[in-house]
Amino acid sequence: MLVLYHVFGSSSIKRYGQPLRWPPNTLPLAGNGILFLRARHKLFSWFVKCEQHFGFETFQISVPSLPPGVVINDPKNLEYVLKNEGIFTKGDFFKRRSRDLFEGNGIINADGALWKVQRKAGLHFLRTSNLKVLTDIALPAYLKDNIKVLEGLADGSVIDLQAIFHELTTQLMGRMAYNMDIHDTDQFSVSFEYASGKTGERFQNPLWPITEIFFGKKFRESVANVKDFGSVIVRSAAQSRQTKEHHKSMLQSSSKTFEGISGSLINSLLDSIDEPQVVADAALNYLSAGRDTTAQALTWSFYLLIRHPHIVDAVRQEISTTADLDKTSGPNTSAFRPSSLPYVTAVFYEALRFYPPVPFELKQCDQATTLPDGTYLPKGAILVWCTWAMNRSRLIWGDDVDQFKPERWLKDGRLVSKSAFEYPVFNGGPRSCLGKKMAESVAVQVIAAFVQRFDFDIVDDKERISKNSLTLPMERGLPCYVRTRSQQPEVRL
Numbered sequence: 001m002l003v004l005y006h007v008f009g010s011s012s013i014k015r016y017g018q019p020l021r022w023p024p025n026t027l028p029l030a031g032n033g034i035l036f037l038r039a040r041h042k043l044f045s046w047f048v049k050c051e052q053h054f055g056f057e058t059f060q061i062s063v064p065s066l067p068p069g070v071v072i073n074d075p076k077n078l079e080y081v082l083k084n085e086g087i088f089t090k091g092d093f094f095k096r097r098s099r100d101l102f103e104g105n106g107i108i109n110a111d112g113a114l115w116k117v118q119r120k121a122g123l124h125f126l127r128t129s130n131l132k133v134l135t136d137i138a139l140p141a142y143l144k145d146n147i148k149v150l151e152g153l154a155d156g157s158v159i160d161l162q163a164i165f166h167e168l169t170t171q172l173m174g175r176m177a178y179n180m181d182i183h184d185t186d187q188f189s190v191s192f193e194y195a196s197g198k199t200g201e202r203f204q205n206p207l208w209p210i211t212e213i214f215f216g217k218k219f220r221e222s223v224a225n226v227k228d229f230g231s232v233i234v235r236s237a238a239q240s241r242q243t244k245e246h247h248k249s250m251l252q253s254s255s256k257t258f259e260g261i262s263g264s265l266i267n268s269l270l271d272s273i274d275e276p277q278v279v280a281d282a283a284l285n286y287l288s289a290g291r292d293t294t295a296q297a298l299t300w301s302f303y304l305l306i307r308h309p310h311i312v313d314a315v316r317q318e319i320s321t322t323a324d325l326d327k328t329s330g331p332n333t334s335a336f337r338p339s340s341l342p343y344v345t346a347v348f349y350e351a352l353r354f355y356p357p358v359p360f361e362l363k364q365c366d367q368a369t370t371l372p373d374g375t376y377l378p379k380g381a382i383l384v385w386c387t388w389a390m391n392r393s394r395l396i397w398g399d400d401v402d403q404f405k406p407e408r409w410l411k412d413g414r415l416v417s418k419s420a421f422e423y424p425v426f427n428g429g430p431r432s433c434l435g436k437k438m439a440e441s442v443a444v445q446v447i448a449a450f451v452q453r454f455d456f457d458i459v460d461d462k463e464r465i466s467k468n469s470l471t472l473p474m475e476r477g478l479p480c481y482v483r484t485r486s487q488q489p490e491v492r493l
């Protein structure tokens with residue numbers, strides 16, 4: 001009786017005095033707990049089915065041992081949540097699970113003054129002049145190296161596109177944010193990926209504090225490696241700030257050069273935060289937010305492109321009809337920008353619709369509140385929205401929702417925008433993603449440069465799913481055959 005009361009009775013979640021509906025197949029004792037133990041992609045499919053079943057109606061879920069919760073799909077409710085940061089916080093539920101990897105200090109977990117100072121440092125790092133150096137100098141340089149690598153393998157060899165994109169974004173973020181040479185295969189990167197996966201699993205497995213006692217050794221080691229690396233980033237930046245050379249080079253190098261902006265995130269953080277451990281946590285948060293999401297988004301974009309050759313043709317058409325761009329056959333890819341390539345940008349948005357790197361999110365009520373649809377939530381209630389499912393909602397996207405159709409993002413050749421509450425891929429409100437512009441610039445340049453030069457073919461036909469993580473890495477990567485286009489009599493990607 002007591003358990004039944006906990007699962008269904010104790011919550012005072014109501015809508016206009018009535019209890020909310022529950023998803024089909026909710027069990028009397030386990031609630032929806034067993035579902036949350038299933039593989040991640042199955043859980044996403046369940047959220048999609050629920051959205052099809054309930055539409056915009058908020059419904060209740062229950063996982064034993066966790067606070068009562070609801071799932072929202074209505075953009076009006078999400079707008080209320082995202083604009084009311086004081087009511088809906090990350091909460092203990094989220095923080096307890098991600099604390100080992102991020103402590104409470106990184107921007108993703110932090111609230112109040114600690115959040116503000118990191119947001120300010122991030123805004124400084126991602127300011128327009130830095131983004132210009134990124135798109136005009138840094139990215140073309142790294143892309144040139146990657147293009148060379150691919151050309152060397154373009155005899156039909158197999159390459160893992162996910163690994164290529166991960167290496168590219170790791171190098172880019174490493175140099176720009178921390179002035180360090182970081183690689184995808186470094187011990188730190190491997191440990192970080194493992195720890196992210198295990199942290200992601202904690203959100204599905206309510207028994208994680210027990211299972212990790214027995215099976216958590218590798219996780220603990222990985223977290224220790226990540227922490228060590230966080231300290232290395234801070235120490236190395238602090239040391240170089242003390243040297244005369246640093247001051248000299250800062251004076252000499254302009255903020256318009258790659259050298260001039262390298263390490264600008266860690267320097268902004270060190271300028272505004274005294275505690276080295278907090279700086280390290282903040283730095284690691286940025287690495288996760290900026291590097292993994294962008295690499296994964298590119299991987300899923302290519303997965304979709306390869307399966308839709310007519311869209312590849314349209315991308316090439318856009319590049320070739322934009323006269324200046326077609327001449328970009330040399331190493332300079334900086335002309336490939338969202339403003340000059342709306343179709344390529346639309347491809348990226350559409351890929352993010354199907355495969356949002358942050359596929360579901362949750363908040364906890366810091367005080368009792370009522371959503372715009374009348375749902376009353378007591379203090380401590382959990383609120384979940386599944387971007388993966390909202391992005392597949394017929395009510396938001398129409399009947400062709402299941403088609404990969406970049407054209408939905410264009411009107412008269414110009415990009416149309418969706419509100420952050422209908423398309424919450426980059427979050428919205430005061431905590432919206434700081435790196436949206438950076439991600440778009442990187443993605444458009446990489447997609448255009450690769451599609452212009454190469455044909456890719458996936459090694460197998462298997463449907464790709466994501467592996468466990470805080471974000472959305474592709475399980476088993478994306479091994480592809482690569483050929484330079486000049487070697488190909490026919491265009492096929």
Ligand code: HEM
Nearest residue numbers: 289290293294297357358425426427431433434435438439
């Ligand atoms: C396709 C790429 C990206 C996607 C889909 C994405 C998505 C998101 C989402 C959903 C959030 C909210 C997370 C939460 O609060 O739970 C977020 C926050 C954030 N993102 Fe991104 N992001 C991307 C790329 C980037 C890049 C390139 C950077 C920076 C280098 C970045 C920096 C941040 C930061 C700093 C936050 C925290 C903002 C805050 O709490 O005030 N992101 N991003």
